[in-house]
Amino acid sequence: MISRNTRDLMSVAFGGLFARKVRTILLLMGPVIGVAAIVAAVGLTDSAKGDLKAKVAQLGTNLIEAKAASSFGSQNPTLPIDAVRRAEQVKTVEKVASVVQLTDIIVSPYPQAKAKYETTPIPVVATDTRLPYVLEVPLTSGRWINASDNENAVRAVVIGSGLANELGYLPGESRTIDLADKPYGVIGVLGKVELDPSLDNAAFISFASADADFIKEDVLPTKLYVRSTAGTEQVTSDALRTAISLGGPKEVATEIKAEALQLAAQSDRQLQLIVASMGLLAIIVGGIGIANVMSISVMQRSTEIGIRRALGHTRRTIAQQFLLEAMVVGFIGGILGVLLGAFAILVGVWLSGWVFVLQTWIPPAGVVLAIVVSIIAGLYPARRAAKLEPLETLRLG
Amino acid sequence: MTEVFSESIPESQAPFLQLTDVSRVYGEEVKVFAMRNVSLSIMPGDFMAIVGPSGSGKSTMLGLLGCLDLPTSGSIKIAGEEITTLDDPSRTRLRGRTIGFVFQQFHLIAHLSALGNVETALLYRGLKPAERREKAMDALERVGLGPRHDHRPVQLSGGEQQRVAIARSLVTDPIIVLADEPTGALDSTNAENVMQIFESLRSSERAVVLVTHDQGVAGRADRKVSMRDGEIVADEYKVLS
Ligand SMILES: Nc1ncnc2c1ncn2[C@@H]1O[C@H](COP(=O)(O)OP(=O)(O)OP(=O)(O)O)[C@@H](O)[C@H]1O
Ligand SMILES: [Mg+2]
DSSP: OOOHHHHHHHHHHHHHHHHOHHHHHHHHHHHHHHHHHHHHHHHHHHHHTHHHHHHHHHHOSOEEEEEEOOOTTOSSOOOOTTHHHHHHTSTTEEEEEEEEEEOSOOEESSGGGHHHHHHSOOOEEEEOTTHHHHHTOOEEEEOOOOHHHHHTTOOEEEEOHHHHHHHTOOTTOOOEEEETTEEEEEEEEEOOOTTOGGGGGOEEEEHHHIIIIIOSSOOOOSEEEEEEOTTOHHHHHHHHHHHHHTTSSOOEEEEETTHHHHHHHSOOHHHHHHHHHHHHHHHHHHHHHHHHHHHHHHHHTHHHHHHHHHTTOOHHHHHHHHHHHHHHHHHHHHHHHHHHHHHHHHHHHHHHTOOOOOOTTHHHHHHHHHHHHHHHHHHHHHHHHHHOOHHHHHOOO | OOOOOGGGSOTTSOOSEEEEEEEEEEOSSSOEEEEEEEEEEEOTTOEEEEEOOTTSSHHHHHHHHTTSSOOSEEEEEETTEEOTTSOHHHHHHHHHHHEEEEOTTOOOOTTSOHHHHHHHTTTTSSOOHHHHHHHHHHHHHHTTOGGGTTOOGGGSOHHHHHHHHHHHHHTTOOSEEEEESTTTTSOHHHHHHHHHHHHHTOOTTOEEEEEOSOHHHHHTSSEEEEEETTEEEEEEEOOOO
């Protein structure tokens, strides 16, 4: 609970501000314009990248790709056979899926089209049952390759969303496509993989089918998709390289899939800084304005101050009265500035079709900044007011 | 009118305000004695006028009595408390508790209503707003301005403004009401009205001090202190026959 004296002080400060409306509006101008400029600067530059930011947030930044780096002497580099198990040893790894990129398999929707697809080959990827779960991409229709498909080496294929489009595949349609002349039944369509668009055109089959139909030697993974604990992608990515190669001859390269997207989503810091510093300049000039207007006000109100002193108000109380007026100006000006700034962002977003972004810490920070600047500006006039001698201001007869 | 000397003041009563050997000197090299070795006691129930020609030290006296100024030497006691050794905040609070001011120029706060002006004297005293308002209303009613309580100073005549100022000086229940040329800015009708209010303030719980060079005003007082060149040259009591 606030003390009665504090409440008295507030009623005096608010009363003084309310009674001199024009002067109060003048005082408010600085913090309002300054805070509005800062809020708008940060908000608009953030909003310009708002859709990308939302995308990064939605896709997650923790998808890591680990693939065999081409080392001397091998044209199709592979990872060790137990790469998944090795990757799972890394504590920050949450889930892993492995794939084998197959080469020299001509995929054709029907035998007559083979010539065309020879020139623009469709990548074939053998993979485990966990891939959509690790990519966090659902199927748009049908189902994914399951354990039973894998055990029985069923000739089942899941196609990427781009490929489904190209082939004019309808959801639920029963369709067979040829993989190196072997008929595979399409069982599902994988959704769009934003973080790895190369998968959108691929055809996915089980390891067992790959082993049975296409690969003579051991089926060795060429690539892992890994989800790490959020925020640990860099350390996980570094740890994976050693964990998978274990000092062996097979070198591993890793890539954080969202890195490029994150980079693109970053606001133009330089522009933000320039406009925000202009806002800061505005608020400082506003602060000087407050100091100025309040000093004049102290002169004009010197008789009032003298009377208050004669009536028993202490110097401290007089100083607090002016400081509180400054603080209230900062508070109201800050709130109005945030509202004005937010409105400017809305207009900008509306004009450019961006996504409205205003980080939650900005409005309170703007108000606090306005209050701090106003209080600092009020210090000098408050001191002057407190120093006035009642005897000199009252002009006794 | 009979002249009575200060020795005749009843010894049993303690003075509200006591000046002992007070001097107030202005200037460093050329010293101006605005007041020189003045001793004066203001007693409960006093209705006193301080008179003197221009430059005699009336305003200086008012500043010292009102605890707005400090003497160069000597002692000033208000309600037995030595004020010359008090620090500024304590002196300010003592002033607020014990002294009410009425000024020639009224000195009301322009943006506040009559009630707001009277309430200003009651701020920072731990009062609830309702209590403060009630006390201020009572004071305004005492000077006959209850119905005008929400009027701003500009909406009031000079006489009414001075009555608001009197209400403001009374609302804290001071032991001394100090009025500086209170009728100086008023026409004769309003001046008469204000003087009647001052006369009605006579009480054994209070002393009223009017600083004036208007002999008519001074003539209404029970006690007249005359100053010249910073010294008290006469201290007379009027005895009603
Ligand atoms: N601040 C000051 N600095 C220097 N001298 C001063 C100051 N204030 C008063 N004096 C001098 O002290 C003397 C008494 O002044 P004071 O104002 O008390 O007289 P007064 O009786 O109020 O006169 P008036 O009726 O003209 O108002 C005068 O000689 C005056 O010049
Ligand atoms: Mg004078």
